[in-house]
Amino acid sequence: MPSFDTVLKADAVELRNAVDQTNKEITGRFDFKGSNAKVDQKEFDLTIHADSDFQREQVLDILRNKCTKRGVDAKFLVEEKVEKVSGDKVKQLIKVKNGIAQEDAKKIVKVIKDAKLKVQAAIQGDTVRVTGAKRDDLQATMALLRKDLADLPLSFDNFRD
Structure with a gap:
């Protein structure tokens, strides 16, 4: 029958590639020079680190674009609440549906x-x-x-x- x-389920390899491309673009962009903005990945949990809330939004936008280009639907990304780390620094956990x-x-x-x-x-x-x-x-x-x-x-x- x-x-x-x-x-x-999201493609884990393409997700890893999207995170790597996001980090590569962040290091090359002029508006992120001297900042500690980055995306960390542990399995299906992504953590965005940024110096300000505006930079966090920028990193999140780059991540969504890279995921879409790699064939990982942006609907897989579930945003958690934003945490203040110290001073203006923020981090945000993004869970990937699996x-x-x-x-x-x-x-x-x-x-x-x-x-x-x-x-x-x-x-x-x-x-x-x-x-x-x-x-x-x-x-x-x-x-x-x-x-x-x-x-x-x-x-x-x-x-x-």
Whole structure:
């Protein structure tokens, strides 16, 4: 029986490349000369360090642009609150979405059931497996999820016939 997995995960290699390119651009820009602005990465947690709130916004804008150019959707980036470190220096934690949250998984299943397509959706950890009798039904489900859940950067893996 044909099936596919609905997943929510950013490409780790492209994310690393986007962070490296961001740091490289920061060191080369005139408006960042002499500042300690940078982006640190630990797995799927990014930390922006900057000398002022304005510079933090600039670094965040550069990071979003580099992520988009590298094929990592900017919707993966979830901004946490800004912390003051010392003086005017600030830092901000950016979490990168990895895996479908439970409430989002329930929303995906609800959208599929409300569409009355001849497919079944099952939550399996941080993925949602969709199974159906016909390949066309599965492709219609993919199109439906892309349209109705545009705020989630979903991708589809393990398409099996």
